[in-house]
Amino acid sequence: MGKATGFLEYEREEGRVTSPLERIQNFHEFHALLPMEEQQKQGARCMDCGVPFCQAGMMIAGMASGCPLHNLIPEMNDLVYHGNWAQAYVRLSATHCLPEFTSRVCPALCEAACTCGISDAPVSTKENERRVIEYAFANGLVSGDPPRVRTGKSVAVVGSGPAGLAAALLLNRRGHSVTVYERSDRPGGLLRYGIPNMKLEKSVIDRRIHLMEQAGVRFVCGTDIGKDLTGEELLSRYDRVLLACGASQPRDLDVPGRESKGIHFAVEFLSHVTKTLLDSDFSKLPDEDVKGKQVLVIGGGDTGNDCVGTAVRLGAAGVMQLEMMPQPPAERLPSNPWPEWPRVGKTDYGQEEAAAVFGSDPRRYQTTVKEFLADENGSVRSAVLVSLRPEKDEATGRLRMVPVEGSEEEIPADFVLIAAGFTGCEAYSADTFGVTISARGNVDAASDSCATSVPRVFAAGDMRRGQSLVVWAIAEGEAAAKAIDESLMGYTNL
Ligand SMILES: Cc1cc2nc3c(=O)[nH]c(=O)nc-3n(C[C@H](O)[C@H](O)[C@H](O)COP(=O)(O)OP(=O)(O)OC[C@H]3O[C@@H](n4cnc5c(N)ncnc54)[C@H](O)[C@@H]3O)c2cc1C
Ligand code: SF4
Numbered sequence: 001m002g003k004a005t006g007f008l009e010y011e012r013e014e015g016r017v018t019s020p021l022e023r024i025q026n027f028h029e030f031h032a033l034l035p036m037e038e039q040q041k042q043g044a045r046c047m048d049c050g051v052p053f054c055q056a057g058m059m060i061a062g063m064a065s066g067c068p069l070h071n072l073i074p075e076m077n078d079l080v081y082h083g084n085w086a087q088a089y090v091r092l093s094a095t096h097c098l099p100e101f102t103s104r105v106c107p108a109l110c111e112a113a114c115t116c117g118i119s120d121a122p123v124s125t126k127e128n129e130r131r132v133i134e135y136a137f138a139n140g141l142v143s144g145d146p147p148r149v150r151t152g153k154s155v156a157v158v159g160s161g162p163a164g165l166a167a168a169l170l171l172n173r174r175g176h177s178v179t180v181y182e183r184s185d186r187p188g189g190l191l192r193y194g195i196p197n198m199k200l201e202k203s204v205i206d207r208r209i210h211l212m213e214q215a216g217v218r219f220v221c222g223t224d225i226g227k228d229l230t231g232e233e234l235l236s237r238y239d240r241v242l243l244a245c246g247a248s249q250p251r252d253l254d255v256p257g258r259e260s261k262g263i264h265f266a267v268e269f270l271s272h273v274t275k276t277l278l279d280s281d282f283s284k285l286p287d288e289d290v291k292g293k294q295v296l297v298i299g300g301g302d303t304g305n306d307c308v309g310t311a312v313r314l315g316a317a318g319v320m321q322l323e324m325m326p327q328p329p330a331e332r333l334p335s336n337p338w339p340e341w342p343r344v345g346k347t348d349y350g351q352e353e354a355a356a357v358f359g360s361d362p363r364r365y366q367t368t369v370k371e372f373l374a375d376e377n378g379s380v381r382s383a384v385l386v387s388l389r390p391e392k393d394e395a396t397g398r399l400r401m402v403p404v405e406g407s408e409e410e411i412p413a414d415f416v417l418i419a420a421g422f423t424g425c426e427a428y429s430a431d432t433f434g435v436t437i438s439a440r441g442n443v444d445a446a447s448d449s450c451a452t453s454v455p456r457v458f459a460a461g462d463m464r465r466g467q468s469l470v471v472w473a474i475a476e477g478e479a480a481a482k483a484i485d486e487s488l489m490g491y492t493n494l
Contacts, residue, residue, distance in 0.1 A: 012045065012124055048078065049115045064472075089133065097169050105191075145173040150175045160221075171485065181234075243463055249424050250418065260378055285313075292315065295320070295416075297417045300322065301421070324368050387404040451483065
């Protein structure tokens with residue numbers, strides 16, 4: 001512990017955030033970093049607790065508490081405090097191979113479990129992490145880790161999201177020849193075409209891909225496994241295959257009028273926006289469908305928030321976001337004590353922006369759509385909303401949300417985005433290998449061995465655990481790399 005009284009002396013400080021009205025003028029990141037000396041003080045706030053829950057990454061009350069990668073957080077924070085940035089990078093890399101992504105988009109499970117957070121603001125570990133990795137990039141400390149010796153073994157990774165990238169990086173570092181197959185035109189998975197550019201600049205992905213290519217990883221984009229190449233073909237060419245195709249099957253709405261024009265799935269919309277921006281080098285705004293429209297976003301989660309922020313940037317005339325569940329409390333309830341993940345309400349960037357532009361928070365809780373109404377051209381023009389109330393399901397004992405009779409209300413909506421979650425992986429990517437899929441729609445594989453029901457085929461990331469977080473995808477990719485290495489070499493030193 002660098003400074004015994006750091007947590008008493010220094011307040012939590014974060015890098016400057018551009019104001020909502022200013023940042024919606026473009027699609028660029030808006031979180032600046034603190035100056036180096038200020039960041040060091042933030043490292044000094046870490047108390048190096050005897051039991052650092054921040055790095056535990058364990059399940060408590062069914063929710064993850066602490067960092068799933070088990071980053072050595074107190075050690076990294078101490079090195080930050082001492083300004084030993086190079087060594088801090090070494091510590092961070094011991095557990096984490098892609099910190100430039102989590103330090104931008106992670107919900108910071110570490111900070112929710114920080115001891116400082118019991119009575120005060122938690123240590124800003126996520127920003128410390130970003131300062132460390134950006135220092136490392138700026139000072140040429142990050143390489144693609146080219147191996148000194150090649151093992152003569154080959155691995156195909158299907159899917160280039162964070163799980164596939166983490167696995168490919170480690171397997172290549174170990175000396176195996178790695179080819180990553182991606183059906184999209186660019187690598188990155190949801191990092192590229194899902195998470196909007198203002199949350200994660202796509203140049204951050206390109207920077208990493210470039211290093212990985214230099215180190216020998218081969219990326220084959222525009223190739224859809226199960227359509228352009230079969231599972232059998234891949235297994236005949238490679239010693240091992242890792243399936244990391246994500247869980248991109250969107251949950252739909254089964255209501256009258258759903259077939260109307262102008263109703264889209266969230267990721268389809270977000271991908272189209274990012275692709276247009278990237279293809280035009282940020283000179284073209286894909287605003288033709290959204291500008292001047294009343295946008296309705298169905299789904300109160302992070303994806304819905306990304307849709308709100310994107311619609312605001314594209315000039316929507318109004319945005320409403322529906323959430324089926326009741327509004328969460330502002331502070332932890334006694335039934336949800338530290339270090340459990342806090343089930344509290346938060347206002348994310350998109351909601352802040354909508355409030356700044358339209359004067360109020362766009363969210364409506366305990367509400368869903370009962371029906372869409374279309375105009376004479378078949379384009380959606382309005383939605384009939386209905387309020388919901390919680391009711392105990394006698395069979396399961398669980399609460400479910402049921403419609404409140406007579407609460408129907410018609411609102412104008414001429415552009416609708418469905419962000420209601422995902423139901424699992426797309427079956428064809430699994431079926432081409434014949435791997436078993438669970439009742440929840442994910443590939444059946446144990447979390448440690450990552451082995452599927454088919455020999456030599458492994459699975460990781462959202463495709464195995466269901467739609468989750470970038471930090472979990474990276475943890476899964478790292479675990480899969482170890483399992484594959486062990487199966488190839490008889491042991492692993494990854
Ligand atoms: C809109 C949105 C915003 C999000 N924001 C956050 C956030 O802020 N923070 C956070 O932690 N998490 C966020 N998430 C969740 C996070 O992005 C995912 O959990 C994570 O990307 C999963 O990684 P993955 O590698 O398992 O799969 P993915 O990132 O989904 O990548 C899978 C890749 O496989 C490719 N693929 C699929 N099938 C095939 C095939 N047959 N052949 C070839 N390629 C194939 C796909 O094209 C894709 O590129 C968000 C998710 C969404 C949808
Ligand atoms: S990866 Fe996420 S949970 Fe882990 S230390 Fe970084 S910000 Fe915290």
